[in-house]
Amino acid sequence: MMPETVEEAVNALVAMPEAVPVAGGTDLMVAVNSGTLRPAALIGLGRIAGLRGWEYRDGHAVLGAGLTLARAGRPDFAALIPALAEAARSAGPSQTRNVATIGGNLVTAARHGDTLPVLAALDAVVLCTGPDGTREVPVGHLLTGMDPLRPAELVVAVKIPLLHAPQVFLKVSGRGGPSRAEVSVAIALDPARRAVRCAVGAVAPIPLRPLDAEGWVSGCIEWDGTRTIGPDACQAFGEYVAAACVPETEQPPGQVAEPKSTVDHRRRTVAALARRALGRVLS
Template identity: 65%
Template sequence: MTTHAPQTPRSVTLPTTLDEAVDALTAMPAAVPVAGGTDLMAAVNRGQLRPAGLVGLGRISEIRGWRYQDGHALLGAGLTHARMGRPDFAALIPALAAAARAAGPPQIRNAGTLGGNIASNAPTGDALPVLAALEADLVIAGPGGTRRELPVAHLLAGREMLGPAELIGHVRVPLLHARQVFLKATGRTGPGRATASVAVVLDPARRGVRCAVGAIAPMPLRPLEAEQWIAAHIDWDGGRVLAPEALTAFGEYVATACIPDPEPLPGSDERPAHPPAVLHLRRTVAVLARRALGRALS
């Protein structure tokens, strides 16, 4: 087996504005942006990545906070998980705060950022199902001071890519002023990568329930029919109470939509059984979805 000694990047640039960072990437196309470095430097240290240069995003103050904009929160891509986990942020976007609190051990949460979580696009990225359920948009900074908006789901599904000198500047999240829950299963106690995660978001203004399942596929999955079915069973003008059977049925609906039964074998009507590990994962998703909706409605 060939191993590569990690190489120190030849140039490190530390811009103080998004546009300067874009300019630095335009001037040096072989350089890569680095925010907290928790994913990128791990890849460098493993010898999987040898960037010719780094453009550090850590000194760009305009992407480290958030502000209100037309019923939305405009979140800077440089917000760390630790910052998003604090109570003031949790009051704003509770499910994203819960995901941030669950994202790895403290040293990762202190350094790792929202923008890095999205750009890494790992199936186990905890922020990703929440952003999918919230139907968030990305604000992308590009050459010449340009800004374009892109649904986060398009980037996560690979339908649109970041250009070579483009950066995620901000994430636009609608403020729904209703309960939202993120739950994660890790297969062990303590912090760990998700084996499955579920975000459930209530949208009372549209009488909608939005749900996304993370970690079980390359991108977060939205069980749209299950969302519509359960939304029709909720008494939006009353106490928003659901019978336990309806919660259980929602969990099963979500799990079966995300992990369908196998196709019948050719020439047969019989569907083969899933392997035990897949059945276990399906049960996990069903339990997470049931609990998440139950807590959102409680």
């Protein structure tokens, strides 16, 4: 089925609760081909033109859920939300970026999804439409399952505050493929609130916000001056973020613990990326 409006798509989901909506299908088809997903029916969202663009609204950018990563990586979009554009450009080969969508990243919520830490760091809000209308869900609540999608509900847009300040996305790719993140870090300055926002991706099932580290480094910055801090503070921030996001924890009974060398490597990588990203947004 190929509905042409969001209302038609929602009605189709009400009529066929077992159906699966599909936009780019990059992750869905991997699941289908591996045999882990056998959808009873597919509802294609590719004809819904309103899902593919973006607009400005009350100091926010509202991105349609069908906006492709290829489109989000272009220079005009990079001038709007540079960290998200950089994440989009790094998300695999052009064949993938041409069809993968912002909304698909959110719904799939894969731990290596490059756009997710950026959306988390920017406190994005997800617009979901279902039989009861449209509601707004903080991206963190959606990804953690605190406020998941409801029956017959679709992700239709993402609302992101425009901070008009430097922001950076960095990642290190791992063994899963040349573009699959082993660790990713997004950092943005929020001058209006005199705050640094940070999120770390790929080290846990969802992006992690090291809030204590954010608060500490925000207090170190001279917001009325040059917005610079010393190398020791940058180093300390990286270690603070790493300790928060890659803690040393005991493995639950019956599970095989990761080698200490693996945990130490991941912690060092997080620290290095966080330190480097902070230096870039403050330079």
